[in-house]
Amino acid sequence: MTNQPNPDEPIRRDTFDRDGAARGTARMEAFADAVFAIAFTLPVIAIEVPEGGADLLAELLRLWPSYLGYLIASVVIGLYWALHHFSGAIYRTTGHYLNLATVLFLTMIGFIAFPARVFAEQVADPVHRADAAQYLAVSLALTAASWLIKWTVGRRTGHVDTRLDPAYLHRLDRKYWLSTGVLILAAALSFLSWQAGLAIAAAVTLYYFRPPETPRYQSEAPAVEGEGR
Amino acid sequence: MTNQPNPDEPIRRDTFDRDGAARGTARMEAFADAVFAIAFTLPVIAIEVPEGGADLLAELLRLWPSYLGYLIASVVIGLYWALHHFSGAIYRTTGHYLNLATVLFLTMIGFIAFPARVFAEQVADPVHRADAAQYLAVSLALTAASWLIKWTVGRRTGHVDTRLDPAYLHRLDRKYWLSTGVLILAAALSFLSWQAGLAIAAAVTLYYFRPPETPRYQSEAPAVEGEGR
Amino acid sequence: MTNQPNPDEPIRRDTFDRDGAARGTARMEAFADAVFAIAFTLPVIAIEVPEGGADLLAELLRLWPSYLGYLIASVVIGLYWALHHFSGAIYRTTGHYLNLATVLFLTMIGFIAFPARVFAEQVADPVHRADAAQYLAVSLALTAASWLIKWTVGRRTGHVDTRLDPAYLHRLDRKYWLSTGVLILAAALSFLSWQAGLAIAAAVTLYYFRPPETPRYQSEAPAVEGEGR
Amino acid sequence: MTNQPNPDEPIRRDTFDRDGAARGTARMEAFADAVFAIAFTLPVIAIEVPEGGADLLAELLRLWPSYLGYLIASVVIGLYWALHHFSGAIYRTTGHYLNLATVLFLTMIGFIAFPARVFAEQVADPVHRADAAQYLAVSLALTAASWLIKWTVGRRTGHVDTRLDPAYLHRLDRKYWLSTGVLILAAALSFLSWQAGLAIAAAVTLYYFRPPETPRYQSEAPAVEGEGR
Numbered sequence: 064m065t066n067q068p069n070p071d072e073p074i075r076r077d078t079f080d081r082d083g084a085a086r087g088t089a090r091m092e093a094f095a096d097a098v099f100a101i102a103f104t105l106p107v108i109a110i111e112v113p114e115g116g117a118d119l120l121a122e123l124l125r126l127w128p129s130y131l132g133y134l135i136a137s138v139v140i141g142l143y144w145a146l147h148h149f150s151g152a153i154y155r156t157t158g159h160y161l162n163l164a165t166v167l168f169l170t171m172i173g174f175i176a177f178p179a180r181v182f183a184e185q186v187a188d189p190v191h192r193a194d195a196a197q198y199l200a201v202s203l204a205l206t207a208a209s210w211l212i213k214w215t216v217g218r219r220t221g222h223v224d225t226r227l228d229p230a231y232l233h234r235l236d237r238k239y240w241l242s243t244g245v246l247i248l249a250a251a252l253s254f255l256s257w258q259a260g261l262a263i264a265a266a267v268t269l270y271y272f273r274p275p276e277t278p279r280y281q282s283e284a285p286a287v288e289g290e291g292r
Numbered sequence: 293m294t295n296q297p298n299p300d301e302p303i304r305r306d307t308f309d310r311d312g313a314a315r316g317t318a319r320m321e322a323f324a325d326a327v328f329a330i331a332f333t334l335p336v337i338a339i340e341v342p343e344g345g346a347d348l349l350a351e352l353l354r355l356w357p358s359y360l361g362y363l364i365a366s367v368v369i370g371l372y373w374a375l376h377h378f379s380g381a382i383y384r385t386t387g388h389y390l391n392l393a394t395v396l397f398l399t400m401i402g403f404i405a406f407p408a409r410v411f412a413e414q415v416a417d418p419v420h421r422a423d424a425a426q427y428l429a430v431s432l433a434l435t436a437a438s439w440l441i442k443w444t445v446g447r448r449t450g451h452v453d454t455r456l457d458p459a460y461l462h463r464l465d466r467k468y469w470l471s472t473g474v475l476i477l478a479a480a481l482s483f484l485s486w487q488a489g490l491a492i493a494a495a496v497t498l499y500y501f502r503p504p505e506t507p508r509y510q511s512e513a514p515a516v517e518g519e520g521r
Numbered sequence: 522m523t524n525q526p527n528p529d530e531p532i533r534r535d536t537f538d539r540d541g542a543a544r545g546t547a548r549m550e551a552f553a554d555a556v557f558a559i560a561f562t563l564p565v566i567a568i569e570v571p572e573g574g575a576d577l578l579a580e581l582l583r584l585w586p587s588y589l590g591y592l593i594a595s596v597v598i599g600l601y602w603a604l605h606h607f608s609g610a611i612y613r614t615t616g617h618y619l620n621l622a623t624v625l626f627l628t629m630i631g632f633i634a635f636p637a638r639v640f641a642e643q644v645a646d647p648v649h650r651a652d653a654a655q656y657l658a659v660s661l662a663l664t665a666a667s668w669l670i671k672w673t674v675g676r677r678t679g680h681v682d683t684r685l686d687p688a689y690l691h692r693l694d695r696k697y698w699l700s701t702g703v704l705i706l707a708a709a710l711s712f713l714s715w716q717a718g719l720a721i722a723a724a725v726t727l728y729y730f731r732p733p734e735t736p737r738y739q740s741e742a743p744a745v746e747g748e749g750r
Numbered sequence: 751m752t753n754q755p756n757p758d759e760p761i762r763r764d765t766f767d768r769d770g771a772a773r774g775t776a777r778m779e780a781f782a783d784a785v786f787a788i789a790f791t792l793p794v795i796a797i798e799v800p801e802g803g804a805d806l807l808a809e810l811l812r813l814w815p816s817y818l819g820y821l822i823a824s825v826v827i828g829l830y831w832a833l834h835h836f837s838g839a840i841y842r843t844t845g846h847y848l849n850l851a852t853v854l855f856l857t858m859i860g861f862i863a864f865p866a867r868v869f870a871e872q873v874a875d876p877v878h879r880a881d882a883a884q885y886l887a888v889s890l891a892l893t894a895a896s897w898l899i900k901w902t903v904g905r906r907t908g909h910v911d912t913r914l915d916p917a918y919l920h921r922l923d924r925k926y927w928l929s930t931g932v933l934i935l936a937a938a939l940s941f942l943s944w945q946a947g948l949a950i951a952a953a954v955t956l957y958y959f960r961p962p963e964t965p966r967y968q969s970e971a972p973a974v975e976g977e978g979r
Contacts, residue, residue, distance in 0.1 A: 075513040076381055076506075083374075083503045084381035087517045090321055092777055094373060097329030097555070100784030104860040105337050108792050112868050119872065119881035133861065141853035144781060145770075148849055152763055152771035156516055159503035162377055166370035173333040174362065181341050185348065194348035274770045274846035278763050286760040287843055288774045304742040305610055305735075312603075312732045313610035316746045319550055323602060326558030326784070334566050385745055388732035391606055395599035402562040403591065410570050414577065423577035533971040534839055534964075541832075541961045542839035545975045548779055552831060555787030563795050614974055617961035620835055624828035631791040632820065639799050643806065652806035 069225075074156055082220055083159030091157045091165055092147075098169040099144045106133045106176045132183030136176035139203070142271045143172060143210070149275050153235070154217055155224045164216040171206040178202040196257035197250070200264045204250040207243040207267075214239050224285075231279040242267055298454075303385055311449055312388030320386045320394055321376075327398045328373045335362045335405045361412030365405035368432070371500045372401060372439070378504050382464070383446055384453045393445040400435040407431040425486035426479075429493045433479040436472040436496075443468050453514075460508040471496055532614055540678055541617030549615045549623055550605075556627040557602045564591045564634045590641030594634035597661070600729045601630060601668070607733050611693070612675055613682045622674035629664040636660040654715035655708070658722045662708040665701040665725075672697050682743075689737040700725055761843055769907055770846030778844045778852055779834075785856040786831045793820045793863045819870030823863035826890070829958045830859060830897070836962050840922070841904055842911045851903035858893040865889040883944035884937070887951045891937040894930040894954075901926050911972075918966040929954055 079085045110129040113122040154161075178199040185195035214235075217223055223232065245267050253260025278284065308314045339358040342351040383390075407428040414424035443464075446452055452461065474496050482489025507513065537543045568587040571580035612619075636657040643653035672693075675681055681690065703725050711718025736742065766772045797816040800809040841848075865886040872882035901922075904910055910919065932954050940947025965971065 073515040075515055077509065077513040078516070080506050081503055082506070083378045084507050085516050086377065086381055089517070090325065090377055090380060093322055093780055094325040094329055094377075096777060096781040097326045097558075097784045098333050100555075100781055101330055101333040101788055102336075103856065104785050104788040104792065105333065107789075107860055107864055108796065109337065110864055112864075112871055117877075119868075119878040120884065123868065123881070123885055134857070137853065137857045137860075141850065141857070144853065145846060145849045148773065148777055148781075148844075149770045149846065151777060152773055157377075159374060159378065162374045163370070163501065166366065166373065169332070170363070170366045170370070173336055173366075177336055177339055177341075181348075181352065184341055190346075191348040194352070197349065198352055272850065274768055277767050277769070278771050280764065284762040284764040286762055287765070287772050288776070302744040304744055306738065306742040307745070309735050310732055311735070312607045313736050314745050315606065315610055318746065319554060319606055319609060322551055323554040323558055323606075326555045326787075327562050329784075330559055330562040331565075334562065338566065386606075388603060388607065391603045392599070392730065395595065395602065398561065399592070399595045399599070402565055402595075406565055406568055406570075410577075410581065413570055419575075420577040423581070426578065427581050531973040533973055535967065535971040536974070538964050539961055540964070541836045542965050543974050544835065544839055547975070548783065548835055548838060551780055552783040552787055552835075555784045556791050559788055559791040560794075563791065567795065615835075617832060617836065620832045621828065621959065624824065624831065627790070628821070628824045628828070631794055631824075635794055635797055635799075639806075639810065642799055648804075649806040652810070655807065656810050 079156070079158045079221060083162075085156045085158055088151055088154050088157050091162060092151050095147055095165060095169060096144075098173055099140060099147070102173045102176055103137060103140045103144075106136050106180060109180065128183045128187065129180075131186070132176075132180035135179040135183060139175055139179065139206075139268060140172060142268060143206070146210075146271060146275070150214070152278060153224060153227065153232075154222050156222045157217075158220055158222060160220050161213070161217045161222050164213040168206075168209040168213040171202075171209040175202055175206055193257040196261045197253045200246075200250040200253040200257075200260045203264050203268065204243070204246040207246045211239050211243045226280050226282060226285070228279040228281050231276070234276065242270075308385070308387045308450060312391075314385045314387055317380055317383050317386050320391060321380050324376055324394060324398060325373075327402055328369060328376070331402045331405055332366060332369045332373075335365050335409060338409065357412045357416065358409075360415070361405075361409035364408040364412060368404055368408065368435075368497060369401060371497060372435070375439075375500060375504070379443070381507060382453060382456065382461075383451050385451045386446075387449055387451060389449050390442070390446045390451050393442040397435075397438040397442040400431075400438045404431055404435055422486040425490045426482045429475075429479040429482040429486075429489045432493050432497065433472070433475040436475045440468050440472045455509050455511060455514070457508040457510050460505070463505065471499075537614070537616045537679060541620075543614045543616055546609055546612050546615050549620060550609050553605055553623060553627060554602075556631055557598060557605070560631045560634055561595060561598045561602075564594050564638060567638065586641045586645065587638075589644070590634075590638035593637040593641060597633055597637065597664075597726060598630060600726060601664070604668075604729060604733070608672070610736060611682060611685065611690075612680050614680045615675075616678055616680060618678050619671070619675045619680050622671040626664075626667040626671040629660075629667045633660055633664055651715040654719045655711045658704075658708040658711040658715075658718045661722050661726065662701070662704040665704045669697050669701045684738050684740060684743070686737040686739055689734070692734065700728075766843070766845045766908060770849075772843045772845055775838055775841050775844050778849060779838050782834055782852060782856060783831075785860055786827060786834070789860045789863055790824060790827045790831075793823050793867060796867065815870045815874065816867075818873070819863075819867035822866040822870060826862055826866065826893075826955060827859060829955060830893070833897075833958060833962070837901070839965060840911060840914065840919075841909050843909045844904075845907055845909060847907050848900070848904045848909050851900040855893075855896040855900040858889075858896045862889055862893055880944040883948045884940045887933075887937040887940040887944075887947045890951050890955065891930070891933040894933045898926050898930045913967050913969060913972070915966040915968050918963070921963065929957075 074085055076084050076086070110126060110133070113119065113126070116122060157165075182195040182199040185191040218232070218236070246264055249260045249263035249267070251260070252263065303314055305313050305315070339355060339362070342348065342355070345351060386394075411424040411428040414420040447461070447465070475493055478489045478492035478496070480489070481492065532543055534542050534544070568584060568591070571577065571584070574580060615623075640653040640657040643649040676690070676694070704722055707718045707721035707725070709718070710721065761772055763771050763773070797813060797820070800806065800813070803809060844852075869882040869886040872878040905919070905923070933951055936947045936950035936954065938947070939950065
């Protein structure tokens with residue numbers, strides 16, 4: 064399945080034999096965007112309007128664990144969306160196996176708001192917060208692993224833009240392996256010290272607020288599609 | 293309604309008389325992707341955060357039927373999405389009847405997470421699991437039938453790319469008829485032996501993990517759209 | 522606001538003065554498709570998994586009002602989606618007022634599954650079904666009225682393709698006015714006889730299963746975008 | 751990060767150094783549209799079908815606070831969608847920081863239906879309506895602030911179309927700063943008089959029913975993309 068297309072020729076529907084029909088990434092991105100958007104927005108409906116005791120504002124403030132859960136999910140899903148937006152510039156096409164790996168990754172994206180909510184609702188409870196933190200740390204590690212699988216499948220099946228500088232692609236490989244490795248260690252560590260494990264998982268996640276390295280090409284970089292017009 | 297367009301001429305808005313306005317498939321795919329994405333992601337909100345007894349982690353693990361229901365729905369919906377992504381490369385245009393058949397198919401996609409959840413929640417219960425398996429097997433058969441209807445309507449109304457090799461299209465016809473037929477038999481069999489019926493239905497479903505045959509064209513294959521750029 | 526663009530010249534961002542920035546319809550359609558898809562798929566999560574008495578299959582069958590509500594919503598929303606897909610071939614551009622009118626229409630689309638569910642849940646109850654039918658008939662009339670407003674705003678603000686045959690556009694005008702008028706009469710009639718009112722409303726709705734008239738152009742019809750590639 | 755692209759040259763993937771991969775705005779808009787659509791449509795599932803006492807229609811009318819909450823959310827989200835549709839004509843590209851600022855803005859869009867629902871459910875209750883109004887006014891101010899942040903990040907990172915007239919862009923700057931400032935003042939005022947605060951917040955919101963100023967370019971305006979075809 065290493066039928067690398069020639070970068071100087073147009074890619075055709077039948078370029079990747081044994082990988083279904085080669086297509087541009089537009090539809091894979093549209094499906095992913097919709098899953099991201101739903102996973103991002105759904106947690107709000109789990110917030111229940113308070114009955115309204117003497118002081119409604121105080122009760123609305125007491126909902127802070129719900130707001131926190133929504134914020135954690137927004138940060139995690141938002142950062143993965145930005146990463147997926149970026150990686151959409153790295154792929155030229157998609158095929159059957161990359162589609163299936165994308166589905167696997169999106170299964171984790173659709174799920175991640177749940178452990179975020181569990182953690183936010185238990186963080187103030189000394190009895191349960193260690194369990195909730197471990198559950199969140201494990202979920203973050205599984206999500207990173209599903210990203211790494213997707214990335215690796217895309218690399219192996221030849222859908223990454225062959226005009227990119229190989230050294231640049233190797234730096235991306237290393238970055239994703241390293242992030243996943245550290246998140247798996249953080250998940251394991253959380254069973255010894257949930258504070259330490261979660262702190263490391265949070266640090267890796269927040270690291271992705273930094274912009275990814277601008278792509279390096281072997282020749283002139285491709286022009287941006289559409290240009291917002 | 294067999295007004296086959298000439299493959300060498302551009303298809304125009306009025307090419308398919310009595311079939312509404314001919315359009316490219318982009319918007320049909322966008323609508324389908326959104327339905328796929330919602331059906332895929334929604335089941336997670338049905339998972340309830342446990343109250344938190346003595347051991348929260350144990351309670352989170354006891355939610356395994358919810359995770360299983362989400363996974364079954366993800367696999368079924370994800371495989372149909374990959375199939376729909378592939379078939380988007382087979383159609384050139386869409387019209388009114390193919391749109392309506394797509395809506396019928398999407399009605400089943402939007403529903404399928406429900407029998408998956410019913411099955412997962414009852415699989416450990418010896419009293420109810422046969423019923424739940426039959427319900428799931430019948431739902432899988434109906435979903436396959438709605439796919440076959442959609443495919444057949446697209447074929448009959450002339451929206452499939454006429455540049456494709458007819459032998460290739462006949463192989464697709466056969467594959468979809470066969471899958472649907474076996475799933476209907478599996479649904480019937482599940483009332484005699486739910487294990488046998490469900491095993492066959494699962495086998496047909498998992499068969500679609502294999503990549504579909506790469507399209508064969510009578511002439512040079514069309515270039516891939518966009519190329520992720 | 523009747524600054525009709527010249528059909529032989531490209532439409533520019535500033536073509537429609539006092540109507541925001543003129544843009545192609547792609548993004549309006551993407552937003553509409555997402556609302557259609559959510560309204561279409563959401564009703565399923567309102568279906569509750571039965572607790573499981575002696576006979577689970579019988580209980581799953583007793584959920585028929587939920588299935589019926591989902592089906593009614595699917596038919597209504599699916600037919601409006603097909604109509605919107607068609608009308609997307611009629612507009613060339615969109616502007617601020619057409620966007621706002623689209624939002625109004627989508628507000629009704631997002632709502633219509635609720636009266637469908639109310640009706641389905643009460644249809645077997647002799648005490649309440651008249652009320653539920655009236656509620657559904659009024660909602661269908663309001664949805665049709667919001668469609669007519671959207672269509673009229675698009676016509677008046679110059680976003681309809683000026684290459685279309687004016688007689689063809691007048692036939693569409695007449696069709697939408699007539700449908701809306703009959704649905705309003707049906708809603709009024711439902712307060713005298715809910716059976717008669719609802720039957721007429723259903724007849725108008727089901728009429729839209731028929732394909733809309735293929736567009737007629739003054740010159741050669743525009744080529745189909747994308748062609749599914 | 752002020753690497754302004756030359757308006758006469760194509761923008762390339764590596765044009766904006768230290769800002770990830772430059773891409774057209776299509777995917778950012780698709781993600782935003784999906785979040786808008788979900789936030790817009792979700793509130794309907796929070797409406798519960800009445801049990802059905804003696805008079806079902808009367809009970810359906812007693813649900814007016816739910817309808818009002820849905821309407822308020824539709825107006826606010828619909829107007830922001832129209833504004834975002836418009837501003838999509840102002841940006842040419844997007845990068846990492848503008849993506850993150852968009853995620854921040856969408857976090858508020860995904861949330862805003864909740865305070866709308868709280869307000870609608872309490873507006874008839876003399877004890878709680880002041881609190882609910884303050885909560886809504888503060889949420890509207892935060893949403894406007896997140897919009898302003900997104901706009902400012904887009905301006906500073908060079909993604910706004912450089913062919914636009916600078917005076918026109920300054921008028922947009924002023925408009926967004928002014929709206930946000932007044933909404934923050936309205937939120938503060940709502941703690942003195944909830945009626946006055948909410949009236950001003952409503953006036954600012956409803957002001958956006960007016961079309962935004964049609965873009966002014968230094969040279970000929972760009973042609974509209976797609977033209978609905």
